[in-house]
Amino acid sequence: xxxxxxxxxxxxxxxxxxxxxxxxxxxxxxxxxxxxxxxxxxxxxxxxxxxxxxxxxxxxxxxxxxxxxxxxxxxxxxxxxxxxxxxxxxxxxxxxxxxxxxxxxxxxxxxxxxxxxxxxxxxxxxxxxxxxxxxxxxxxxxxxxxxxxxxxxxxxxxxxxxxxxxxxxxxxxxxxxxxxxxxxxxxxxxxxxxxxxxxxxxxxxxxxxxxxxxxxxxxxxxxxxxxxxxxxxxxxxxxxxxxxxxxx
Ligand code: IP8
Numbered sequence: 001x002x003x004x005x006x007x008x009x010x011x012x013x014x015x016x017x018x019x020x021x022x023x024x025x026x027x028x029x030x031x032x033x034x035x036x037x038x039x040x041x042x043x044x045x046x047x048x049x050x051x052x053x054x055x056x057x058x059x060x061x062x063x064x065x066x067x068x069x070x071x072x073x074x075x076x077x078x079x080x081x082x083x084x085x086x087x088x089x090x091x092x093x094x095x096x097x098x099x100x101x102x103x104x105x106x107x108x109x110x111x112x113x114x115x116x117x118x119x120x121x122x123x124x125x126x127x128x129x130x131x132x133x134x135x136x137x138x139x140x141x142x143x144x145x146x147x148x149x150x151x152x153x154x155x156x157x158x159x160x161x162x163x164x165x166x167x168x169x170x171x172x173x174x175x176x177x178x179x180x181x182x183x184x185x186x187x188x189x190x191x192x193x194x195x196x197x198x199x200x201x202x203x204x205x206x207x208x209x210x211x212x213x214x215x216x217x218x219x220x221x222x223x224x225x226x227x228x229x230x231x232x233x234x235x236x237x238x239x240x241x242x243x244x245x246x247x248x
Contacts, residue, residue, distance in 0.1 A: 081103075184243055226244075
């Protein structure tokens with residue numbers, strides 16, 4: 001059965017301007033989409049931090065680069081993400097989806113060079129048993145740094161390559177990867193297709209954002225679709241909203 005990995009950006013399911021506030025409308029639309037996907041295949045959901053994780057991460061000085069050994073601070077970030085994860089699980093349960101949490105803090109770690117190690121036994125067995133695993137951006141133990149942030153996008157890459165996903169969807173508030181004129185680039189098959197708009201190759205990993213995302217998605221063995229909330233139903237229908245990133 002086909003496997004879809006779908007990332008719901010934090011800005012889609014939360015109100016980014018209000019601390020710890022779910023965007024009920026955004027979450028409902030996203031949960032409807034997951035319910036439809038789950039009817040016809042296997043789905044792994046990943047959600048971002050939005051106004052839950054990022055606010056606490058900033059308060060405790062933790063980022064994907066800067067770590068912390070303060071367990072209280074690490075727990076504050078993780079607990080906020082668990083509250084958002086509960087809201088996502090509840091919305092899915094309300095639609096009859098057998099969704100279960102997988103918390104990256106308890107499942108994986110980063111090596112000293114920042115690379116993510118995410119054992120997949122829990123996620124894989126859940127899928128085999130008909131569940132929909134729901135992971136989230138989190139704080140995670142990082143060799144030599146205490147704990148740092150792992151973004152939902154990093155999790156998507158590990159999950160999609162480790163589980164052999166057939167399709168990947170990244171739903172955020174941008175309608176796709178934009179060119180220098182602000183228009184959506186329909187297809188990217190090599191970094192050069194988007195390099196001008198993304199600021200070339202040197203600055204990419206420092207600035208992170210879309211350039212780093214495109215690089216990682218090009219390395220996947222599956223097409224990755226980057227789209228906004230208005231593209232969700234098209235993605236669910238097997239269409240290609242926004243930008244498709246297809247490494248060769
Ligand atoms: O929103 C970050 O996940 P993202 C999660 O996918 C935290 O970057 C804990 C800030």
